[in-house]
Ligand code: ADE
């Protein structure tokens with residue numbers, strides 16, 4: 001089944017570009033930028049990736065990305081992700097970036113967006129991977145900071161399809177960002193939000209009702225609210241689920257405790273994604289493989305998950321139909 005997953009055309013809809021920074025590249029960029037890291041080797045870095053919570057991960061994640069200074073650093077980071085994505089049959093990607101984590105260190109918004117966007121542009125030419133960019137607000141910061149970030153993004157509107165919400169979830173409900181999300185919608189950004197990862201199902205409801213999100217990132221707490229589950233399933237609001245992330249951050253104790261089977265049984269539109277693959281021990285295919293193996297998912301379910309990824313992407317219907325027919329063709333030719 002791993003061979004089937006390997007060649008299965010798919011989209012990745014929940015991917016933080018800063019979470020793709022592999023230790024090798026971290027050391028290389030730190031070296032050329034003259035940055036002293038608290039680690040000497042790739043092994044030491046990997047050994048530090050043991051987390052008991054989202055916050056423990058975030059502390060290391062924000063630290064690691066401090067090596068990114070120049071436009072070329074963002075370009076190289078994104079290019080290296082695209083090479084990996086191409087090798088895993090990713091046809092379309094919608095990537096998150098965290099501008100505030102960079103602007104707070106004195107890096108220009110323009111440096112970040114241009115580095116990422118140029119790499120995606122070149123990646124589309126080289127690999128045929130189409131893309132969208134989503135800018136996330138850090139929810140541990142205040143709404144004012146998010147407003148300033150939105151202002152910075154407006155001149156780059158053509159390059160950014162939407163806004164999202166990430167970082168420390170508990171104690172930072174979607175309602176805290178209601179006004180800035182309204183302004184973002186007025187500026188014609190689509191909206192998404194991390195909700196129900198470590199936080200309660202109530203945050204998922206808020207994200208839908210107050211932020212008008214078109215997808216929920218994670219959303220695995222949704223099953224605690226059956227009425228909401230029914231609503232989200234009926235409205236076909238997709239959830240971008242990241243199984244290895246949930247395991248690594250101890251949101252679930254064991255992969256066989258992951259709520260994916262129940263979420264599928266409730267008719268929710270589920271997509272499989274990698275979140276921060278460098279930190280969580282696997283890219284998108286390792287995430288598909290983990291749930292396939294644990295829950296014995298068959299070809300039809302896997303293809304359904306991949307079709308969900310295309311149908312829930314921020315692309316036009318013509319593209320959705322073309323990409324889904326690539327899946328059908330793949331299945332027909334698969335030995
Ligand atoms: N930023 C990067 N990865 C994240 C996650 N899994 N949850 C919240 N914020 C994040």
Ligand code: ZN
Pocket residue numbers: 014016166194217275
């Ligand atoms: Zn995430």
